[in-house]
Amino acid sequence: MYDVAQLAGVSHQTVSRVLNGAGGVRPTTTERVLEAIRELGFRPNRAARTLATRRSRAIGVLAPASAEFGPMSSLHAIEHATRDAGYRPLITSAPADPVAIRESLEFLLDQSIEALVVIAPYASMLGELMLGDELPLVVLNTGETPTGTAVTVDQAAGARLLARHLLDLGHRRIQQVAGPMDFFDAVVRRRAVDDLLRAEGLPVLPALSGDWTADSGYAAAAALDPTATAIVCGNDQMALGLIHGLSDLGRRVPAEVSVVGFDDIPESAHSLPPLTTVHQDFAEVGRRAVALLVGRLDGTAAEGVDPSVEPWLVVRHSTAPPRSEGAASAAGM
Amino acid sequence: MYDVAQLAGVSHQTVSRVLNGAGGVRPTTTERVLEAIRELGFRPNRAARTLATRRSRAIGVLAPASAEFGPMSSLHAIEHATRDAGYRPLITSAPADPVAIRESLEFLLDQSIEALVVIAPYASMLGELMLGDELPLVVLNTGETPTGTAVTVDQAAGARLLARHLLDLGHRRIQQVAGPMDFFDAVVRRRAVDDLLRAEGLPVLPALSGDWTADSGYAAAAALDPTATAIVCGNDQMALGLIHGLSDLGRRVPAEVSVVGFDDIPESAHSLPPLTTVHQDFAEVGRRAVALLVGRLDGTAAEGVDPSVEPWLVVRHSTAPPRSEGAASAAGM
DNA sequence: CCGCTTCGTCGAACCGCTTCGATGAAAGTA
DNA sequence: TACTTTCATCGAAGCGGTTCGACGAAGCGG
Numbered sequence: 001m002y003d004v005a006q007l008a009g010v011s012h013q014t015v016s017r018v019l020n021g022a023g024g025v026r027p028t029t030t031e032r033v034l035e036a037i038r039e040l041g042f043r044p045n046r047a048a049r050t051l052a053t054r055r056s057r058a059i060g061v062l063a064p065a066s067a068e069f070g071p072m073s074s075l076h077a078i079e080h081a082t083r084d085a086g087y088r089p090l091i092t093s094a095p096a097d098p099v100a101i102r103e104s105l106e107f108l109l110d111q112s113i114e115a116l117v118v119i120a121p122y123a124s125m126l127g128e129l130m131l132g133d134e135l136p137l138v139v140l141n142t143g144e145t146p147t148g149t150a151v152t153v154d155q156a157a158g159a160r161l162l163a164r165h166l167l168d169l170g171h172r173r174i175q176q177v178a179g180p181m182d183f184f185d186a187v188v189r190r191r192a193v194d195d196l197l198r199a200e201g202l203p204v205l206p207a208l209s210g211d212w213t214a215d216s217g218y219a220a221a222a223a224l225d226p227t228a229t230a231i232v233c234g235n236d237q238m239a240l241g242l243i244h245g246l247s248d249l250g251r252r253v254p255a256e257v258s259v260v261g262f263d264d265i266p267e268s269a270h271s272l273p274p275l276t277t278v279h280q281d282f283a284e285v286g287r288r289a290v291a292l293l294v295g296r297l298d299g300t301a302a303e304g305v306d307p308s309v310e311p312w313l314v315v316r317h318s319t320a321p322p323r324s325e326g327a328a329s330a331a332g333m
Numbered sequence: 334m335y336d337v338a339q340l341a342g343v344s345h346q347t348v349s350r351v352l353n354g355a356g357g358v359r360p361t362t363t364e365r366v367l368e369a370i371r372e373l374g375f376r377p378n379r380a381a382r383t384l385a386t387r388r389s390r391a392i393g394v395l396a397p398a399s400a401e402f403g404p405m406s407s408l409h410a411i412e413h414a415t416r417d418a419g420y421r422p423l424i425t426s427a428p429a430d431p432v433a434i435r436e437s438l439e440f441l442l443d444q445s446i447e448a449l450v451v452i453a454p455y456a457s458m459l460g461e462l463m464l465g466d467e468l469p470l471v472v473l474n475t476g477e478t479p480t481g482t483a484v485t486v487d488q489a490a491g492a493r494l495l496a497r498h499l500l501d502l503g504h505r506r507i508q509q510v511a512g513p514m515d516f517f518d519a520v521v522r523r524r525a526v527d528d529l530l531r532a533e534g535l536p537v538l539p540a541l542s543g544d545w546t547a548d549s550g551y552a553a554a555a556a557l558d559p560t561a562t563a564i565v566c567g568n569d570q571m572a573l574g575l576i577h578g579l580s581d582l583g584r585r586v587p588a589e590v591s592v593v594g595f596d597d598i599p600e601s602a603h604s605l606p607p608l609t610t611v612h613q614d615f616a617e618v619g620r621r622a623v624a625l626l627v628g629r630l631d632g633t634a635a636e637g638v639d640p641s642v643e644p645w646l647v648v649r650h651s652t653a654p655p656r657s658e659g660a661a662s663a664a665g666m
Numbered sequence: 667c668c669g670c671t672t673c674g675t676c677g678a679a680c681c682g683c684t685t686c687g688a689t690g691a692a693a694g695t696a
Numbered sequence: 697t698a699c700t701t702t703c704a705t706c707g708a709a710g711c712g713g714t715t716c717g718a719c720g721a722a723g724c725g726g
Contacts, residue, residue, distance in 0.1 A: 048682035072400035
């Protein structure tokens with residue numbers, strides 16, 4: 001920096017001004033400084049700046065250590081939104097293990113992050129998040145937020161869309177293959193369907209539970225209630241696995257059983273049959289989370305940010321009216 | 334830090350020694366310092382340390398801005414390996430766009446990273462990587478490396494496994510739906526199959542080309558050579574899409590056409606039919622990349638690291654002998 | 667019992683940048 | 697032209713650690 005100053009014939013403070021866009025520098029001088037910077041290939045030292053300003057401009061991101069489509073989509077959106085806002089994203093991932101989560105958190109805290117966004121909504125994770133500090137926090141895809149703000153796709157609305165679709169088709173015996181109950185998403189989705197069913201006076205068949213993987217969906221096929229005509233899965237992967245499992249069991253989808261997923265991962269459009277599901281905009285959720293955080297950090301009013309993103313139904317070919325059309329007309333009971 | 338020193342009744346330099354594990358501190362003193370640190374909840378300031386040591390201990394990671402299983406798996410492995418080695422991973426992602434790549438690179442360089450690992454092997458990306466500097470670089474999944482070291486799954490071997498499997502089944506007319514030709518992976522896989530076919534004296538049908546997505550695989554179904562009895566896809570997603578496309582066209586897999594993918598993404602085990610593919614250990618590739626880099630950085634001998642990871646064949650149900658069994662016995666010609 | 671080595675601790679300089687108060691030059695006012 | 701304002705630039709003091717040379721206190725052999 002001193003070299004730059006010398007080459008430009010000014011003092012290093014002036015160079016600093018130019019770098020930070022602080023006014024009070026004559027245009028000709030600015031130009032000279034910029035030229036010197038270019039010539040020397042000078043890069044300001046981030047660490048020194050952080051030290052001097054006592055502002056790290058770093059935003060921590062805690063993501064799940066999975067390669068799933070949803071979280072990863074949000075992750076990329078968060079990363080870019082953060083950089084666009086002039087902050088540096090510090091990305092960390094951790095499996096559901098509390099120790100690993102704690103470790104990731106410590107790592108982030110060590111980098112003196114100014115805010116934190118968490119993508120992995122294990123209930124267990126939130127437990128670790130009790131960092132009472134004054135660290136702005138946004139959690140993605142969480143029903144309730146014990147601390148910090150939540151930005152989320154309206155999971156309940158999505159689940160209702162699915163259930164309603166099935167009801168409209170004439171299904172009356174609907175069973176769920178929910179995600180793991182220590183995930184908020186799974187709980188909210190499941191409850192929304194149950195509530196709707198109950199409100200319609202329909203039976204709530206005992207839900208099965210998977211772990212989000214296609215494998216667990218496959219396994220669920222054998223445990224299904226044989227009288228159920230439609231299955232609501234906690235996510236697309238499980239739905240895909242379930243369809244495979246049903247197929248192995250000789251039950252055809254959607255002719256004999258309808259299956260719906262949740263998420264609309266890219267593969268779902270090409271499964272056999274293509275999957276009816278709910279599409280959620282993972283990237284948008286990520287962007288809003290960052291907008292919220294940056295707003296708080298910069299004092300910019302971020303009040304305009306709606307923390308709830310609306311999902312929409314994507315009807316493909318894994319759903320059809322139940323076999324015995326007669327049952328459909330016996331609606332309401 | 335001064336507070337800690339005062340509480341422990343020593344000077345800040347001694348605290349520094351304790352923190353860095355540099356010897357020359359009496360055990361009792363060490364204990365006292367540790368206690369003070371705990372009591373004060375003291376966290377050393379990363380920026381100050383970086384500034385003073387002139388070592389950022391940061392390793393940049395440039396990943397593709399996609400949510401695909403492979404790259405993301407490698408990414409998580411890299412992240413953890415980096416942290417385990419005592420470095421801080423700085424993760425960045427960029428789409429295939431050269432400007433975005435350049436931007437990500439600049440971002441990383443600004444953080445004064447000590448090394449770089451690149452996961453996105455677009456040919457175009459490597460062009461941007463000409464940072465002649467003395468920045469240790471490892472590139473994942475690249476056939477040739479113009480600069481830096483490459484760690485990669487042996488794509489050619491994997492492709493050969495697939496082709497051999499098809500040949501053993503009796504297929505003689507094999508067509509490819511390759512990935513985009515500006516991806517090294519795609520080129521290497523395609524060439525390996527072509528070469529093997531040629532070596533066997535079999536016809537090399539003109540290859541189709543997709544963009545890695547299931548959508549492009551679906552589209553390819555209509556453009557297939559009708560005489561081909563087996564299709565080698567550049568990755569699993571395209572294979573899945575292709576199967577869907579074939580199904581829509583009324584062609585059954587594997588009864589009429591065999592289809593194989595590459596990658597073994599989790600969904601592939603549950604497609605209908607379950608996909609025959611090549612499994613590659615993405616995480617291992619990531620780990621080795623980091624091992625290589627850290628070895629170079631720390632001066633530790635990392636010579637023991639084999640930059641080539643062996644893939645293996647996973648035979649499921651998307652492949653079968655060609656329809657006319659007769660052709661199979663006419664092997665060799 | 668004494669001089670010397672070794673160990674544990676301290677003082678101070680420095681890493682590269684920001685920032686505040688001060689100063690000189692240019693511009694505005696009477 | 698003399699004087700006040702405003703603008704551009706400079707000097708210097710940190711930010712929170714690391715690190716090197718120095719120094720007092722034990723531990724050692726003779």
